Amino acid sequence: MVRAEKPPRRDHHACPQCDYKTWHVGNLRVHVRTVHEKRRDHACPQCDSTFGQAGHLRKHVKTVHEQRRDHVCPQCDSAFGQADNLSRHVRTVHEQRRDHACEQCNAAFGAAQHLTTHVHNSGRDGCVGLAQQQQAKEKQARDDALKAKKAEAKKKADALKAKKAEAKEVADALKAEEAEQERKEEQRCCDMQAQGDREREADRLAKRQQQREVVAELKAGKVLRLAKEKENEEWWRSRKEMNGSPPRWR
Numbered sequence: 001m002v003r004a005e006k007p008p009r010r011d012h013h014a015c016p017q018c019d020y021k022t023w024h025v026g027n028l029r030v031h032v033r034t035v036h037e038k039r040r041d042h043a044c045p046q047c048d049s050t051f052g053q054a055g056h057l058r059k060h061v062k063t064v065h066e067q068r069r070d071h072v073c074p075q076c077d078s079a080f081g082q083a084d085n086l087s088r089h090v091r092t093v094h095e096q097r098r099d100h101a102c103e104q105c106n107a108a109f110g111a112a113q114h115l116t117t118h119v120h121n122s123g124r125d126g127c128v129g130l131a132q133q134q135q136a137k138e139k140q141a142r143d144d145a146l147k148a149k150k151a152e153a154k155k156k157a158d159a160l161k162a163k164k165a166e167a168k169e170v171a172d173a174l175k176a177e178e179a180e181q182e183r184k185e186e187q188r189c190c191d192m193q194a195q196g197d198r199e200r201e202a203d204r205l206a207k208r209q210q211q212r213e214v215v216a217e218l219k220a221g222k223v224l225r226l227a228k229e230k231e232n233e234e235w236w237r238s239r240k241e242m243n244g245s246p247p248r249w250r
């Protein structure tokens, strides 16, 4: 089929709000009305559906309400309301094409929607690769958690070790201090003993001196007494010699 009138090669009609470009200014109007203004001017007379474009409404009425299946498969009895659906049917069922391949595993699908379902489903019928990926992720998370736990435990152990070392240091210092005190005490004892010895010696010497003094005094007293007695005796004798009468006590 050859188009009656080809659009003249002139500049695109570009949408001011997005990247859309078209040769037909009418297309741009429809684009802006339906995409950006979100207008749905074409309402279905048989249900609540509304459409931005008249063509879409016509298709809707034909396929949904009239249940028309104008697009019949040339290779089997299947018929479709929309041409897109027929061509997909031919591609996937008869040509067995699997254009929509999963990137995570070997699965491929004729319909894009089936791939989407596959990729988002990690269950029994879903993507094996995704399931594996999820399992790997979970394993990684478990490993990470374990690692973190181990690191935490090591940190605690190290802290305990450090604490113990610190306690030992303190204990050692205390011990050293005690030993030093003991040594000082001993020294003080020795000093005191020495001092006691010196004091006792001094006492002894003093006592001895005292004794000497007493003895000297006693000696002196005795000498004095003997001298007195001797004097008395002298006096007594001289008196006797003089008049023979006994002396009168003084």
Ligand SMILES: [Zn+2]
Pocket: 015, 016, 017, 018, 019, 020, 031, 032, 035, 036
């Ligand atoms: Zn646009």
Ligand SMILES: [Zn+2]
Pocket: 044, 045, 046, 047, 048, 049, 060, 061, 064, 065
């Ligand atoms: Zn309708």
Ligand SMILES: [Zn+2]
Pocket: 073, 074, 075, 076, 077, 078, 089, 090, 093, 094
């Ligand atoms: Zn067919």
Ligand SMILES: [Zn+2]
Pocket: 102, 103, 104, 105, 106, 107, 118, 119, 126, 127, 128, 129, 130
């Ligand atoms: Zn897959």
